[in-house]
Structures are given as structure tokens and as C-alpha cells.
Amino acid sequence: xxxxxLAFVVVPSAILFVYSFCERDELGRVVFSxxxxxxxxxxxxxxxxxxxxxxxxxxxxxAICIVAGFPxxxxxxxxxxxxxxxxxxxxxxxxxxxxxxxxxxxxxxxKQEGLLNAVLQSLPFGLGPWDLxxxxxxxxxxxxxAYLPFMILPxxxxxxxxxxxxxxxxxxxxxxxxxxxxxxxxxxxxPGIAAGTLLVFVPAIAMFxxxxxxxxxxxxxxxxxxxNQFLQARDWPFGAALGVxxxxxxxxxxxxxxxxxxxxxxxx
Amino acid sequence: xSYSTQLRFVAGALLALAAPVAARAAGDLNLFGWxxxxxxxxxxxxxxxxxxxxxxxxxxSNEELISKLVAGGGRYDLVQPSDYAAEVMIRQKLLAPLxxxxxxxxxxxxxxxxxxxxxxxxxxTVPYMAGSVGIVVNTEKVKVxxxxxxxxxxxxxxxxxxxxxxxxxxxxxxxxxxxLPINTITADSLAKARPVVANWVKLVxxxxxxxxxxxxxxxxxxxxxxxxxxxxxxxxxxxxxxxVIPAEGAHQFIDVLAIPANAKNKAAxxxxxxxxxxxxxSKLISAAFPYTNPxxxxxxxxxxxxxxxxxxxxxxxxxxxFRDIGRMASDIDRLVTDLKSAK
Amino acid sequence: MSARVELxxxxxxxxxxxxxxxxxxxxxAGEFLTLLGPSGCGKTTLLRxxxxxxQPSSGSVWLGGVEVTHLPPYRRPVNQxxxxxxLFPHLTVAENVGFGLRMQRVPAAEAAERVREALELVSxxxxxxxxxxxxxxxxxxxxxxxxxxxxxxxxxxxxxxLSALDAKLRHxxxxxxxxxxxxxxxxxxxxxxxxxxxxTMSDRIAIVNRGRIEQLGTAHEIYHQPATPFAAAFVxxxxxxxxxxxxxxxxxxxxxxxxxLRLVLPATAWPEGAKTALVxxxxxxxxxxxxxxxxxxxxxxxxxxxxFKGATDHLLLATAAGTRLSAVVANESAxxxxxxxxxxxxxxxxxxxxxxxxxE
Numbered sequence: 001x002x003x004x005x006l007a008f009v010v011v012p013s014a015i016l017f018v019y020s021f022c023e024r025d026e027l028g029r030v031v032f033s034x035x036x037x038x039x040x041x042x043x044x045x046x047x048x049x050x051x052x053x054x055x056x057x058x059x060x061x062x063a064i065c066i067v068a069g070f071p072x073x074x075x076x077x078x079x080x081x082x083x084x085x086x087x088x089x090x091x092x093x094x095x096x097x098x099x100x101x102x103x104x105x106x107x108x109x110x111k112q113e114g115l116l117n118a119v120l121q122s123l124p125f126g127l128g129p130w131d132l133x134x135x136x137x138x139x140x141x142x143x144x145x146a147y148l149p150f151m152i153l154p155x156x157x158x159x160x161x162x163x164x165x166x167x168x169x170x171x172x173x174x175x176x177x178x179x180x181x182x183x184x185x186x187x188x189x190x191p192g193i194a195a196g197t198l199l200v201f202v203p204a205i206a207m208f209x210x211x212x213x214x215x216x217x218x219x220x221x222x223x224x225x226x227x228n229q230f231l232q233a234r235d236w237p238f239g240a241a242l243g244v245x246x247x248x249x250x251x252x253x254x255x256x257x258x259x260x261x262x263x264x265x266x267x268x
Numbered sequence: 269x270s271y272s273t274q275l276r277f278v279a280g281a282l283l284a285l286a287a288p289v290a291a292r293a294a295g296d297l298n299l300f301g302w303x304x305x306x307x308x309x310x311x312x313x314x315x316x317x318x319x320x321x322x323x324x325x326x327x328x329s330n331e332e333l334i335s336k337l338v339a340g341g342g343r344y345d346l347v348q349p350s351d352y353a354a355e356v357m358i359r360q361k362l363l364a365p366l367x368x369x370x371x372x373x374x375x376x377x378x379x380x381x382x383x384x385x386x387x388x389x390x391x392x393t394v395p396y397m398a399g400s401v402g403i404v405v406n407t408e409k410v411k412v413x414x415x416x417x418x419x420x421x422x423x424x425x426x427x428x429x430x431x432x433x434x435x436x437x438x439x440x441x442x443x444x445x446x447x448l449p450i451n452t453i454t455a456d457s458l459a460k461a462r463p464v465v466a467n468w469v470k471l472v473x474x475x476x477x478x479x480x481x482x483x484x485x486x487x488x489x490x491x492x493x494x495x496x497x498x499x500x501x502x503x504x505x506x507x508x509x510x511x512v513i514p515a516e517g518a519h520q521f522i523d524v525l526a527i528p529a530n531a532k533n534k535a536a537x538x539x540x541x542x543x544x545x546x547x548x549x550s551k552l553i554s555a556a557f558p559y560t561n562p563x564x565x566x567x568x569x570x571x572x573x574x575x576x577x578x579x580x581x582x583x584x585x586x587x588x589x590f591r592d593i594g595r596m597a598s599d600i601d602r603l604v605t606d607l608k609s610a611k
Numbered sequence: 612m613s614a615r616v617e618l619x620x621x622x623x624x625x626x627x628x629x630x631x632x633x634x635x636x637x638x639x640a641g642e643f644l645t646l647l648g649p650s651g652c653g654k655t656t657l658l659r660x661x662x663x664x665x666q667p668s669s670g671s672v673w674l675g676g677v678e679v680t681h682l683p684p685y686r687r688p689v690n691q692x693x694x695x696x697x698l699f700p701h702l703t704v705a706e707n708v709g710f711g712l713r714m715q716r717v718p719a720a721e722a723a724e725r726v727r728e729a730l731e732l733v734s735x736x737x738x739x740x741x742x743x744x745x746x747x748x749x750x751x752x753x754x755x756x757x758x759x760x761x762x763x764x765x766x767x768x769x770x771x772x773l774s775a776l777d778a779k780l781r782h783x784x785x786x787x788x789x790x791x792x793x794x795x796x797x798x799x800x801x802x803x804x805x806x807x808x809x810x811t812m813s814d815r816i817a818i819v820n821r822g823r824i825e826q827l828g829t830a831h832e833i834y835h836q837p838a839t840p841f842a843a844a845f846v847x848x849x850x851x852x853x854x855x856x857x858x859x860x861x862x863x864x865x866x867x868x869x870x871x872l873r874l875v876l877p878a879t880a881w882p883e884g885a886k887t888a889l890v891x892x893x894x895x896x897x898x899x900x901x902x903x904x905x906x907x908x909x910x911x912x913x914x915x916x917x918x919f920k921g922a923t924d925h926l927l928l929a930t931a932a933g934t935r936l937s938a939v940v941a942n943e944s945a946x947x948x949x950x951x952x953x954x955x956x957x958x959x960x961x962x963x964x965x966x967x968x969x970x971e
């Protein structure tokens with residue numbers, strides 16, 4: 001386990017960290033001479049703005065994933081034993097095909113002459129065609145689609161653990177369905193929601209394929225900027241610096257969540 | 269489940285999903301080429317003719333190729349850089365000189381594509397295919413003539429344009445439209461290009477280098493600036509897609525085959541190059557990817573309609589290849605990133 | 612304010628299984644009624660139907676003269692103490708107890724006062740800020756109780772609330788529950804499989820078996836006049852004997868029980884027209900002595916086995932004719948009679964202590 005961590009987590013991170021203080025030569029090769037320049041560039045307003053926008057997209061994605069994923073997770077978690085595994089399997093099924101293929105499937109749905117517009121236009125109200133593909137909406141749809149299972153699974157874990165007697169007790173004490181949710185179900189499934197948030201929010205910030213394929217690469221997110229440094233601009237040290245800042249952000253989020261949990265626990 | 273067990277669960281699931289890496293054998297040819305550029309039939313034909321198995325990996329930009337080549341050690345036996353990238357690689361001694369005695373089919377090449385500035389003596393590279401970056405218009409949707417960069421980027425075409433997702437390309441179009449050189453870029457010329465690019469990126473709906481034809485075929489956009497090969501495929505599918513070389517002049521690229529200095533299987537690499545130079549093989553490449561074929565003997569085998577494709581064999585136009593611009597690539601990247609995210 | 616509970620012809624079917632079959636039951640306001648039966652007999656389902664967690668397949672439920680059959684649990688003036696306590700782990704003791712008041716939107720000040728009173732009532736003052744997992748089993752039990760009664764329900768439902776406690780604590784809680792019920796004057800419907808618990812606390816006991824109520828009566832009635840073989844065997848111990856009618860006159864019925872022993876019982880107790888019936892004899896009602904005794908039924912027997920249990924002595928008797936009977940004698944004094952295996956003894960049995968059971 002320790003070796004595993006060392007090989008796959010510590011070493012790459014350390015390399016990234018070292019690179020982030022280096023310079024590049026004409027070819028984009030990393031030259032080992034110390035500089036702060038890459039970090040100065042990270043805090044250039046251009047990249048800060050992209051950071052903020054990426055966080056915005058990730059936050060919106062996370063929020064939609066919670067709202068859309070919770071009922072699904074709850075339904076599966078409260079379903080009978082026999083059904084539960086089958087339904088969970090359905091949540092996992094998309095992983096059986098390549099992520100890119102699934103994204104292209106969305107393109108055929110959302111494109112101008114695609115499935116969705118065909119359905120809309122066949123309706124009697126004469127709706128559409130809607131301009132969906134290559135818009136921010138398409139990016140959010142793609143992100144939600146990609147990360148929804150990562151929200152559903154941890155919430156499912158919490159829901160499955162939730163003692164049905166607690167819900168009955170709440171009903172018994174006068175809580176109707178609308179009040180049971182905020183009073184009992186939500187607080188007791190919060191650990192699952194928090195874990196799901198971490199699993200969705202952080203990778204959603206760094207996602208680049210969806211902005212390229214479904215967003216038409218019009219609005220760069222931080223993932224695209226990092227990818228560009230490695231694949232287009234040949235500026236690994238700057239890409240590394242962006243990566244290090246991003247990891248720091250991840251660590252800070254995780255730490256905040258742990259703190260939040262610790263406080264919850266101490267209150268009980 | 270605690271956070272950590274949940275994370276471990278997800279991590280485990282993801283690892284299980286990761287595809288196993290294909291095994292490589294010693295005698296194999298490790299080819300690193302552009303995506304959508306080398307037909308599988310050609311690779312299979314080579315293996316059948318020589319018994320050499322080909323491990324084919326792809327990239328989608330010259331920068332990706334260079335990054336992986338400088339980082340990846342001797343993993344590749346044959347690469348497929350564009351002219352300016354080959355020029356840098358030659359200067360940086362990343363390429364091995366060719367043994368022309370093993371390339372009997374070199375004689376088939378047209379003189380138009382050899383002895384160009386990136387490799388004047390032809391000592392390191394052999395042209396594979398050539399092409400240009402030009403304007404393609406869906407003439408059913410766009411009724412006015414569009415023959416220059418400035419005519420593409422008009423307010424009336426807002427959200428109807430696809431362009432390559434390539435920052436240097438975009439900046440060179442702006443420089444061309446300003447009458448500035450595209451191969452000697454200065455802070456001053458970038459500053460002049462900036463407002464032009466700023467205006468243009470606002471009008472674009474899709475940035476896509478891998479398959480810009482898709483958005484045009486899907487009807488999501490009506491015109492664009494794309495690889496000539498993509499435009500040629502569009503023209504083959506429907507004659508409504510018309511390709512023109514922009515009046516201001518266009519970027520021509522000559523993609524070449526070259527052998528990395530640290531290649532392990534140089535013999536097989538030579539065999540592959542010589543195989544590609546066979547007219548009947550080169551013809552197959554033209555059929556699959558209708559770029560401009562530099563092989564004069566192969567062109568004789570093409571059908572009349574293939575030669576008539578204006579995107580493959582444009583009648584006229586000022587064409588210029590890219591040269592390496594070194595560190596300016598970073599500044600260009602920063603400029604376009606900035607302008608794109610300002611929208 | 613407590614209310615009458617009424618079940619009218621209630622049947623509940625799960626799939627193809629009848630958990631409750633045509634049960635009708637009236638529970639008086641302020642009564643302590645126990646549903647007693649083995650696990651799986653349907654007693655918990657009956658409770659859940661009263662609470663509203665289950666809808667009867669047919670029949671109706673009435674509370675205080677109002678039909679509530681289709682009312683959801685949160686609209687019924689009924690509260691339950693759950694077997695697992697079902698305390699909310701994310702809330703403190705005070706918040707748990709105040710949960711129902713919050714749901715009823717009772718003003719905060721009044722709610723706080725009522726929570727304080729409820730905690731005082733169950734002797735938990737001072738633990739308000741604790742989290743449920745910092746409490747002992749007995750304390751959790753009291754919180755669950757306080758949480759239910761603070762809402763001032765008309766009926767309190769208790770689902771095996773003491774089963775998780777150790778014997779000593781259970782005994783203390785039995786008395787405390789009984790005290791609380793008297794003090795509050797509430798209708799209690801109590802579910803248990805423990806006969807001692809039922810006998811100790813209940814005003815009336817309903818013996819539930821296979822989805823039906825076999826017998827409904829006071830502890831005395833249930834014990835001394837069991838109606839069915841199941842009731843006789845489930846509560847206390849009983850000698851269940853097949854009896855054949857020999858002679859019937861105006862006063863007495865003379866029967867011969869399995870093994871050949873002849874006994875008399877009041878003619879009125881014998882079911883009309885029956886040739887045979889099952890009779891129950893409680894072991895402690897057989898009077899055992901060294902000297903001949905005076906009773907409606909007397910016989911001699913041999914002690915086959917003897918088990919000393921402190922307060923009582925358990926004997927296995929065999930009559931000359933071959934009938935075997937269990938008997939229990941009280942150890943009233945250390946100087947009293949002591950029986951050993953092999954002893955010959957004289958036995959007496961009152962005619963009224965032979966209970967004829969209803970066939971099942």
C-alpha cells in the first residue's frame with residue numbers, strides 16, 4: 001500500500017512540484033533552474049478568471065448532480081434487496097463503454113439536426129430547433145452526465161445505511177413527507193453528499209475533453225489551459241504550476257470538508 | 269462508508285476500468301502519427317508485405333508530438349511531424365539522417381515538395397502528404413461569396429463558424445489579414461493582431477482541430493477555416509461545401525515522415541517509408557484522406573474526380589509554410605487563451 | 612386526554628401471507644393493553660396498523676370514535692416507542708424529545724418547557740445536551756419514551772420496548788412504565804413476547820397467535836381460565852390432557868383423562884354434546900401431600916422426578932393408572948414436607964381447577 005502510494009501519488013506529485021519551479025527551453029524541455037515566474041503567471045488575472053469560471057462550472061455541475069442524483073440514490077437505497085443491485089448496475093453500465101464514445105453520443109443528441117431537435121420539432125407546438133451543442137449548456141449537460149454516477153454512489157451508501165425506523169419515527173412524531181426530508185433524511189445522508197461533492201467538484205474543475213467536444217472549445221476552463229501547456233504551448237513548467245495550485249485547492253477543499261465533519265461530530 | 273473508504277472504492281473501480289497497455293515486441297515498428305491520417309489498410313498492407321507488426325499511436329498536434337518525443341525516450345521508430353516541427357527537430361538533433369539507398373521509391377516524389385526550407389537537402393524527411401488551411405463554405409446556407417479571412421469573420425456569421433482549435437493558426441490568419449509576416453512574430457506584431465483575434469473569437473461557435481468537418485456536416489455551423497483534407501472530404505460528400513484559399517494567402521503544410529535519432533528499429537522505419545512511397549500505396553492514402561499528394565507517380569493513378577477536388581488540388585493561391593517560432597508559441601497561447609476566456 | 616382504540620374486522624395480507632386475520636378489538640381509554648404472542652404472530656403488524664405505518668387490507672381502525680384507517684401516521688394522535696428506540700443520531704437528547712413539538716410548530720418557549728417536564732418525568736434531567744450514542748441502553752429507552760409522551764398522544768404504542776434491556780433493568784422499567792401510564796392516564800398498547808411482562812403490567816392481555824386474537828382478558832382470566840391450548844401453554848405452564856366423557860349428571864361431569872385417571876369437573880364446564888375435550892390443569896393447583904387430602908378429586912401417585920427451584924419444588928407425578936402430571940409445590944417452610952423421587956404421595960384437585968379448552 002505504501003509502495004503503491006509512493007509510486008502513483010507521491011512521486012508524480014513531487015515531479016510536478018519540482019517542474020513548477022523550472023524553466024523551459026526552445027523545444028519545451030524542462031530546464032532545472034529555479035524561478036517563481038510560473039507562479040507569477042498563475043496569478044495573472046487571465047488565469048485567475050479562468051480558475052473562477054472553472055469553479056463556477058464545477059459548482060453548478062455539483063449542484064445539479066446533487067439535485068438529480070439524490071432522488072435516484074434514495075430510490076435505489078430504499079428499494080428491495082433484489083432490485084438494489086440491478087439498479088446499481090444500471091448506474092454503472094455507462095462505464096462499460098469509452099467516455100469519448102458516450103460524449104459523441106451526446107453530440108448526436110444535441111446537434112442542430114440531432115435527436116433532441118428532431119423530437120422537439122415533431123411536437124405539435126412547433127418548438128425548436130434549439131441551439132444546444134457548443135454552448136455552455138451543453139458543457140454543463142456533459143459534465144453532469146459524466147459525473148452523476150460519482151454523486152449517486154456515495155449518496156446511495158448513506159441512504160442504504162439510513163435506518164428505516166428513523167423515518168417512521170419522524171412520521172410518527174408528526175413530520176409529513178416534506179418535513180422528514182430536511183429534518184431527518186438530509187442530515188443523515190450529508191456524509192454521502194459531502195463525499196459525492198468531493199468526487200464531482202474536484203474532477204469537474206479539471207475536465208477538458210467535454211469543453212472541447214461539447215463546448216466547441218470556445219470557453220477555456222482550467223483543464224484546457226493545463227492541457228494546452230503540455231500539448232500546444234510546450235510549457236510544462238507553467239502547466240505544472242497550474243497543476244500544483246489546483247492540487248492545493250483540492251487539498252483545501254478536502255480539509256474544509258473534514259473540518260466541517262469534525263465540527264458536526266463534536267456537536268453530535 | 270467513511271470518506272476514505274469511499275474514495276478507495278471509486279479509485280478501485282476506476283483502476284479496474286483502465287485498459288491494459290498493449291504489449292510491444294522487439295521487431296515491431298512503433299509508428300507515432302497524426303490521428304485520422306494513416307489508413308489502416310496501408311498499415312495492414314505493410315505488415316502483410318514485410319511481416320513487420322506496426323504499433324500505431326496517434327497525436328493531434330505537433331506540440332504533442334514534440335512533447336512526447338522529448339519526454340518519451342526511444343519509444344518511437346517513425347514520426348510524422350509537420351514541416352516547421354521537423355525543422356526544429358532537425359536543429360535539435362532529434363532526427364536521424366535517412367539512408368537514401370534504402371529508399372528507392374524517392375524518385376516518385378514531385379519536385380514541388382522536396383528541397384523546401386525545413387529540410388533543404390531532404391536529408392531527414394520524406395513528404396507524406398501536403399495541404400493547406402483554407403475557407404470552406406456551405407453554399408446552401410451562405411449565399412454571399414466568402415474568399416478572405418475578413419469575409420469569414422463578419423458579424424452576420426456569428427455562431428456559424430468553425431475554426432481549428434489551434435492558437436498559432438488563428439494568430440497567423442490575423443497576421444496575414446494585416447499583411448504582417450507569419451514566421452517572424454514580434455511583441456509588436458502580436459499587439460497588432462490582438463484586437464483582430466479578439467473580434468474573431470467572439471464570432472466562432474466551434475474550435476475543433478480533430479474533426480472540424482463534423483460541425484459542418486451536422487449543420488451546427490455554415491462556414492469555417494479548416495484543413496484542406498477535411499474540406500476535400502466534405503466536398504466528396506456534398507458539392508455544396510466549397511473550399512477556397514484565402515485571398516490574403518494561406519498556411520501550407522507538408523507533413524513528412526522522419527526517424528527519431530534514438531529509434532530502435534530504423535531498418536523497419538526505412539522499409540515503411542519506402543512502402544509508403546509506392547504509387548499504388550500512396551494512392552490509397554489519397555483515397556482515404558484527400559490531401560494534396562506529393563507523389564507524382566501516385567497522382568497519375570488518381571481518378572479525374574479526385575484530381576478535380578478543389579480542396580485537394582487548389583487551382584491558385586499564395587501558400588506559405590510555417591517556420592518554428594520558439595518561445596513566441598507561449599505568448600500566442602497566452603494571447604488566445606486570454607481572448608477566448610474574455611468572452 | 613386518552614382515547615379508545617377500535618379495530619374492526621382488520622385483515623392484513625403481505626403477498627400471500629395473512630399477517631392479521633379478521634381481528635376486532637376494542638381498547639378502552641386509559642387502558643393498558645398488551646398484545647402477547649410469539650414472534651411472527653402478527654402482534655407487531657397490529658401495532659403498525661394502529662400507528663398508521665401499515666394500511667389494513669380490509670377492515671377499519673378507529674381512534675376516539677373517529678375513523679383513521681386511511682390517515683397517514685403523521686396525522687394520527689398516536690405516538691410510538693420503537694423497539695430499536697429509533698433515536699435521531701444527529702440530534703441531542705433535548706432535540707430528540709422536542710422533535711415532535713417542532714413538527715407541530717409548538718412555540719419554542721413552550722416546547723422547551725414541555726421537553727424539560729418530559730425529561731424530568733423519565734428521570735433524565737441534565738442529559739439534554741448529550742448525543743444518543745453517549746447514552747446507555749436504559750437511558751436511550753427513557754429518551755424514546757419521553758419523545759413519545761411529550762407530544763401528548765391519545766394513545767401510546769410500545770413495540771417490545773424493553774427487549775434490549777437486561778433483566779434487572781427490564782423489571783425496573785416495567786414498574787416505571789406502569790406508574791407512568793397511571794400518572795398520565797394514557798391508553799397504552801404494548802407489544803411483547805414476554806408473558807411475565809404482560810402479566811405484570813397489563814390491565815388486559817390479548818393473546819395473539821397466527822394472526823388472530825385467541826383470548827382477550829385480564830391477567831387473572833388469561834391465567835386461570837385459558838381459552839385455548841395455545842393460551843394455556845403460552846402463559847405459564849399447564850398439563851394439557853385429552854379427556855373422554857364417562858358420565859354427565861346435573862352437577863358433575865366425570866371424565867377419564869389420558870393414561871386412565873378419572874376426574875370430575877362441574878357439568879357446566881363441559882361443552883354441550885361433546886364426547887371428548889382437552890382439559891388444562893395448572894401444576895401448582897395439584898395439592899400434593901403425604902397424608903390423604905380432601906377434595907373433589909383425589910388420587911395417589913408416585914414421584915418420578917423432583918427439581919428443587921428455591922421458592923418451589925417441581926414434581927413429575929405418575930398415577931397408578933399411568934397418567935403423568937407436572938405439579939408445583941410451594942416451599943412454604945424449611946420444616947415443610949420434602950418430596951423425593953420414588954415417594955408415594957396423595958394428591959387433590961378442585962373440580963373448578965380443571966379448565967376445559969376450546970378446540971382450535
